[in-house]
Amino acid sequence: MSELKDPRVRSxxxxxxxxxAEREWDEKILRLALARSPxxxxxxxxxxxxxIRRLYTRADLTDWExxxxxxxxxxxxxxRGIHPTMYRGRLWxxxxxxxxGTAEDTNRxxxxxxxxxxxxxxxxxxxxxxxxxxxxxxxxxxxxxxxxVAISSLADMETLFEGIPLRDVSTxxxxxxxxxxxxxxxxxxxxxxxxxxxxxxxTLQNDILKEYIAQKExxxxxxxxxxxxxxxxxxxxxHVPKFNPVSISGYHIxxxxxxxxxxxxxxxxxxxxYADSCVRRGIGIDLFAxxxxxxxxxxxxxxxxxxxxxxxxxxxYQAMRERFGAKNPRSWALRFxxxxxxxxxxxxxxxxxxxxxxxxxxxxxxxxxxxxxxNSLDEAWALPTxxxxxxALRTQQILAYESGVTATADPLGGSxxxxxxxxxxxxxxxxxxxxxxxxxxxxxxxxxxxxxREISDAAYCYxxxxxxxxxxxxxxxxxxxxxxxxxxxxxxxxVASRQQARLxxxxxxxSSDEVRRGLDALRRAASSQRNTMPPLLEAVKAYATxxxxxxxxxxxxxxxxxxxxx
Amino acid sequence: MLIAKPGLDGHDRGAxxxxxALRDAGMEVIYTxxxxxxxxxxxAALQEDVDVIGLSILSGAHNTLCxxxxxLLRAKGMNDVxxxxxxxxxxxxxxxxxQAGIAEVFLPGTSTQAIVDFIRQRLTSERQGV
Numbered sequence: 001m002s003e004l005k006d007p008r009v010r011s012x013x014x015x016x017x018x019x020x021a022e023r024e025w026d027e028k029i030l031r032l033a034l035a036r037s038p039x040x041x042x043x044x045x046x047x048x049x050x051x052i053r054r055l056y057t058r059a060d061l062t063d064w065e066x067x068x069x070x071x072x073x074x075x076x077x078x079x080r081g082i083h084p085t086m087y088r089g090r091l092w093x094x095x096x097x098x099x100x101g102t103a104e105d106t107n108r109x110x111x112x113x114x115x116x117x118x119x120x121x122x123x124x125x126x127x128x129x130x131x132x133x134x135x136x137x138x139x140x141x142x143x144x145x146x147x148x149v150a151i152s153s154l155a156d157m158e159t160l161f162e163g164i165p166l167r168d169v170s171t172x173x174x175x176x177x178x179x180x181x182x183x184x185x186x187x188x189x190x191x192x193x194x195x196x197x198x199x200x201x202x203t204l205q206n207d208i209l210k211e212y213i214a215q216k217e218x219x220x221x222x223x224x225x226x227x228x229x230x231x232x233x234x235x236x237x238x239h240v241p242k243f244n245p246v247s248i249s250g251y252h253i254x255x256x257x258x259x260x261x262x263x264x265x266x267x268x269x270x271x272x273x274y275a276d277s278c279v280r281r282g283i284g285i286d287l288f289a290x291x292x293x294x295x296x297x298x299x300x301x302x303x304x305x306x307x308x309x310x311x312x313x314x315x316x317y318q319a320m321r322e323r324f325g326a327k328n329p330r331s332w333a334l335r336f337x338x339x340x341x342x343x344x345x346x347x348x349x350x351x352x353x354x355x356x357x358x359x360x361x362x363x364x365x366x367x368x369x370x371x372x373x374x375n376s377l378d379e380a381w382a383l384p385t386x387x388x389x390x391x392a393l394r395t396q397q398i399l400a401y402e403s404g405v406t407a408t409a410d411p412l413g414g415s416x417x418x419x420x421x422x423x424x425x426x427x428x429x430x431x432x433x434x435x436x437x438x439x440x441x442x443x444x445x446x447x448x449x450x451x452x453r454e455i456s457d458a459a460y461c462y463x464x465x466x467x468x469x470x471x472x473x474x475x476x477x478x479x480x481x482x483x484x485x486x487x488x489x490x491x492x493x494x495v496a497s498r499q500q501a502r503l504x505x506x507x508x509x510x511s512s513d514e515v516r517r518g519l520d521a522l523r524r525a526a527s528s529q530r531n532t533m534p535p536l537l538e539a540v541k542a543y544a545t546x547x548x549x550x551x552x553x554x555x556x557x558x559x560x561x562x563x564x565x566x
Numbered sequence: 567m568l569i570a571k572p573g574l575d576g577h578d579r580g581a582x583x584x585x586x587a588l589r590d591a592g593m594e595v596i597y598t599x600x601x602x603x604x605x606x607x608x609x610a611a612l613q614e615d616v617d618v619i620g621l622s623i624l625s626g627a628h629n630t631l632c633x634x635x636x637x638l639l640r641a642k643g644m645n646d647v648x649x650x651x652x653x654x655x656x657x658x659x660x661x662x663x664x665q666a667g668i669a670e671v672f673l674p675g676t677s678t679q680a681i682v683d684f685i686r687q688r689l690t691s692e693r694q695g696v
Binding site: 127128130131133139140141142143146147211215216217218255256257343345346347348380381382383456459460463466467473475476477485488490491493562 | 573574575576577578579582583586587599600601603625626627629630631654656657658673674675677678679
């Protein structure tokens with residue numbers, strides 16, 4: 001491999017002017033202290049490799065104006081949060097991602113989590129569902145119900161939400177390539193329950209760009225995928241106004257190994273790309289922008305993460321006003337969900353993961369998150385057991401009710417260190433956004449492999465730092481002890497055969513004429529670039545399966561293969 | 567050596583980092599890319615005449631995919647290929663995987679050096695006929 005440039009060390013130079021007092025401290029006190037006992041390391045960096053100085057003072061904030069750059073919560077530039085009272089008014093939504101096995105299994109876990117004080121649902125789908133295959137497809141073998149719940153048709157979706165009133169519960173669904181048909185199934189269930197679409201709320205992840213960049217669960221090529229995303233945004237503005245049709249996600253970008261700055265930059269640039277696509281379709285920015293939501297990672301480096309969330313709000317506010325001319329303050333305010341970093345969990349000494357998760361969750365709260373998922377201690381081994389998932393939820397409840405950090409908005413605002421770091425993260429992200437603009441936007445940048453390559457370089461640099469013990473992970477490359485295995489969740493291997501039997505029965509009982517008509521109408525809409533949501537609703541109500549629907553779209557759109565970048 | 571990502575999962579951070587680390591350690595590495603069936607992996611291994619196959623699996627499908635691959639390799643007469651897995655693998659599944667012929671299972675937190683050392687040692691002892 002050629003010489004690797006460390007993309008993580010890209011310090012934004014700060015113009016420092018040392019005061020007389022500072023010079024005196026440097027010469028008289030610091031120098032002596034360093035002579036007596038040198039620092040532990042020549043260089044201190046964040047987990048992303050961003051350099052951190054010894055001390056931050058007012059001299060680090062020469063270009064910074066409190067009124068302009070900090071403002072007040074609930075008003076531009078939203079550095080301090082999007083609500084004037086923040087958590088004094090309303091706590092964040094505690095939303096634990098869950099799903100495994102059949103729809104019945106997950107329905108049971110959902111009811112348990114709601115009974116334990118969880119305030120919103122979040123559905124994890126299995127890989128066949130995420131990739132648009134039915135549970136009985138050959139490629140689904142071994143994967144059914146494994147890392148999420150298997151949903152092959154409206155019948156499964158009805159079971160998933162049985163006894164859960166969609167009028168009262170908000171639901172987040174982590175689904176991307178097949179987001180439109182899955183959302184159609186959800187809307188059909190709501191309709192059957194008598195919940196009016198204008199009243200229901202929730203979030204569809206539906207962020208296809210980060211799939212090409214990081215998580216790689218794509219089916220169709222970028223252009224038709226953008227068409228589907230735009231269809232759902234357009235449909236939501238007209239019919240389901242309280243739903244967030246897309247959750248623009250940095251989480252997976254970070255999990256793939258990016259730095260905090262890359263996570264922020266690529267996510268916001270993805271958001272700009274979706275907004276551009278809607279504006280090109282003729283939807284007014286202030287009609288849809290208030291419903292765009294974001295999803296960020298909460299990683300180990302406490303201050304870097306808080307700086308990232310604060311910089312995100314400032315950058316989005318500027319993008320909405322300057323690029324898009326948005327007039328509605330609700331378009332300016334960036335709302336986000338956070339999830340603690342799955343990639344930071346260790347298989348070794350798994351109980352340490354409870355502490356890691358608590359620190360990460362605290363960063364998300366100090367950064368002003370609107371909703372939060374905390375990971376379970378056993379997730380480097382398997383999907384969480386009920387006991388482990390309960391501790392994760394309790395972690396949020398302890399932060400909310402015991403820690404005291406919810407009593408004031410942006411408790412760290414005005415800290416020399418945090419404000420400097422916020423400025424540096426903002427500048428780093430702005431530079432990346434400019435580079436992607438110069439490439440013609442995110443779709444061309446993806447086609448040239450730009451974000452993919454930046455992330456894989458950062459991931460490799462981090463791994464090398466671990467291998468050389470330049471970064472320490474407790475229990476992994478230091479403080480290692482022999483240990484006993486922990487109890488993990490086992491997924492019943494009979495899930496696949498139960499799902500296959502259900503599908504056989506469904507196909508025998510439904511009207512195949514209705515299914516065919518629905519799928520034909522879908523093909524026509526997709527190929528003539530009409531909104532696909534109305535025919536999708538017809539097709540799912542006729543119990544066309546997810547696999548059949550995605551096959552119809554594959555006929556029209558084709559599929560995507562990425563060039564392998566290592 | 568062949569690095570392969572079987573199944574539907576797209577999380578390729580581990581596969582790519584390992585491919586790069588092994589290449590840096592001087593090995594000749596082929597990365598198959600995403601969504602390879604056991605059949606595709608076995609054919610690629612035969613065609614490229616590899617000594618080692620490294621599988622990256624995080625989705626929980628290892629108990630289905632690994633025994634299938636081992637069967638296909640045996641059917642093609644490739645009994646001497648060393649097959650390794652890295653990923654999210656519950657402890658209880660490891661004995662079954664080894665019984666199916668998997669040489670080693672590397673869990674999260676393994677250093678790339680440990681994997682390089684394992685492969686070197688294995689190949690040296692095989693060549694010496696140990």
